[in-house]
Amino acid sequence: MDILALNCGSSSVKYQLFDWEKKVVIAKGMVERVIIGDSFIMHEVPGRETYREESECPDHQVAIDLIIRTLTDPAHGVLKDINQISAIGHRVVHGGEKFTCSVMIDENVLDAVKEVQHLAPLHNPPNIAGIEAAQALLPNVPHVAIFDTAFHQTMPEHAYLYPLPYDWYEKFGVRRYGFHGTSHLYVSKRASVLLGKSPKECNIITMHIGNGVSHCAIKNGISVDTSMGLTPLEGAVMGTRCGDIDPAIPAFMMQRENLSAKEIDSILNKKSGVLGITGRFTDRRDVIEHASNGDKLCQLALDIEAYRLRKYIGSYMAAIGRLDAVVFTAGVGEMGWPIRERTIEGLEHLGIKLDKERNKSAMTRKRETLITTDDSPVKVYVIPTDEELVFTEDVAAILAGTYTDHMQFEYSFSRADFVRK
Numbered sequence: 001m002d003i004l005a006l007n008c009g010s011s012s013v014k015y016q017l018f019d020w021e022k023k024v025v026i027a028k029g030m031v032e033r034v035i036i037g038d039s040f041i042m043h044e045v046p047g048r049e050t051y052r053e054e055s056e057c058p059d060h061q062v063a064i065d066l067i068i069r070t071l072t073d074p075a076h077g078v079l080k081d082i083n084q085i086s087a088i089g090h091r092v093v094h095g096g097e098k099f100t101c102s103v104m105i106d107e108n109v110l111d112a113v114k115e116v117q118h119l120a121p122l123h124n125p126p127n128i129a130g131i132e133a134a135q136a137l138l139p140n141v142p143h144v145a146i147f148d149t150a151f152h153q154t155m156p157e158h159a160y161l162y163p164l165p166y167d168w169y170e171k172f173g174v175r176r177y178g179f180h181g182t183s184h185l186y187v188s189k190r191a192s193v194l195l196g197k198s199p200k201e202c203n204i205i206t207m208h209i210g211n212g213v214s215h216c217a218i219k220n221g222i223s224v225d226t227s228m229g230l231t232p233l234e235g236a237v238m239g240t241r242c243g244d245i246d247p248a249i250p251a252f253m254m255q256r257e258n259l260s261a262k263e264i265d266s267i268l269n270k271k272s273g274v275l276g277i278t279g280r281f282t283d284r285r286d287v288i289e290h291a292s293n294g295d296k297l298c299q300l301a302l303d304i305e306a307y308r309l310r311k312y313i314g315s316y317m318a319a320i321g322r323l324d325a326v327v328f329t330a331g332v333g334e335m336g337w338p339i340r341e342r343t344i345e346g347l348e349h350l351g352i353k354l355d356k357e358r359n360k361s362a363m364t365r366k367r368e369t370l371i372t373t374d375d376s377p378v379k380v381y382v383i384p385t386d387e388e389l390v391f392t393e394d395v396a397a398i399l400a401g402t403y404t405d406h407m408q409f410e411y412s413f414s415r416a417d418f419v420r421k
Helices: 060-071 107-115 124-137 150-154 166-172 181-195 248-257 261-270 273-278 284-292 296-320 330-335 337-344 356-361 387-400
Strands: 002-008 012-019 024-032 040-044 051-054 085-092 143-147 203-209 213-219 222-226 325-329 379-382
Touching: 002 060, 002 124, 002 387, 012 060, 012 387, 024 060, 040 060, 051 060, 060 124, 085 124, 085 387, 107 124, 124 143, 143 387, 150 181, 150 222, 181 203, 181 213, 181 222, 181 325, 181 379, 181 387, 203 296, 203 330, 213 296, 222 296, 248 261, 273 284, 273 296, 284 296, 284 337, 296 337, 325 330, 330 337, 337 356, 337 379
Parallel strands: 002 085, 085 143, 203 325, 325 379
Antiparallel strands: 002 012, 012 024, 024 040, 040 051, 203 213, 213 222
C-alpha cells in the first residue's frame, strides 16, 4: 500500500510517497511557485539525483497533476500506475473546535473545514484547494484530513480562553487553538522513548523553530498549552511574524501611519519578526553569519529571539511543574546551534546543563542528539521532526479501522525499536 502525503501552501505543494508494507519513503519533493509563475518541481528518490522540471502551475490542481505525472514518469517516477496510490493524507492547518483527530474526508468534513477558514485565511484556502484538486484527479481514492490544531484540543479552558468578552468565543470562536500539532506529537513521542518512559509519565517542552515558530507545554503526554493562538501570529519571534506584542501597537500605528486593517495585518505577518529587526533576512543562517561578522541588527535579532525562547521555557516549566526534557525541532531548531546555545546557556538553576560541544555537533537533520550533560536533571534533545510519517500512520490506521486518539494509538515511532529510515 502506497500512501501519498500532501501539504498544500499558498504557493507550494509538498509531497511524500510512503510504501506502507516496507515502511520506507520511496519519493518526496515539492512544487514551488504555484499560481505566481515560473513554477517547478523538485523530485527526490532515494539513490538517485534530485530531478527538477520547470512547468507552469496556475493552480493547485495543475501542481498535483504534475506531482502524479512525475511519480508515474517512466524515467523519473517510482510508480507504474496512478492506481498504486492507495490513499492520500492532507495537511489542514485549522480545524477549529470541530476536529480533535484525523478524519476521513467527506462532504460534511470539507464543509466544516470551509466554515473555519476565516480563522486561518492564509492557510486553509490552499489546503482546501489541494483537497478538492486531489479529489478531482483521484476520485476513487480515500482522502484523510490531518489537522495542525487537533493535538492541542486537550488544552484546558483556562489555557485556551482569552480574557476578552466571552461572547466573542461563543459567537466567533475566538480562543487559542495552536498549530504544528503533528510536529509536537512526533517529537514528544520520540522524546519519551529517549527518556525510557511512557508518554503518560513525561512532562516535555517542545520547540518547533522554523520560519514559523511554536512551542508546546506537554504534561503527562498531552498538550496543556501552546504559544500560537487564534492564528499562527501569536507567540515566539518568527521569520516574518512578530509573535507576542502589546495589542495596542497595531491601533497606535494604524493612526500614526494611516494604515488599514489589511495593511497592518500584512506588516505583522510578513514584515516583522527576524525580517523586521534585520531589515533584510528571514533565514537564520544568514542572520547567524552576519551577526558573527559584526552586524549589530543581526546580533540584536538573535538576542531577541533567544531571550523570548528562554522565557517560554521558564513559563512552561511553571505551568507543568516537574520537567523531564526540552526538545528543539524543525529547520532552525535542528540546525541552529548558536540559537540553541543562546537560549539554554545559563539555565543551570532550572536544572538544564548545556554541553556546548554536543550542541555544536548537532548539525544534522538525520540524528536524534542529547545536547545537555549526562548529569543534567533536565535533558535537552535535538530531534528531527517527521510530520509526514504522522500523516501516513494516521491514514493507514483510519483505513484499517484501528485509529484512536494519540494517547491510545501506538505509533511506530513511539516504540523503543523504532529506527528512522
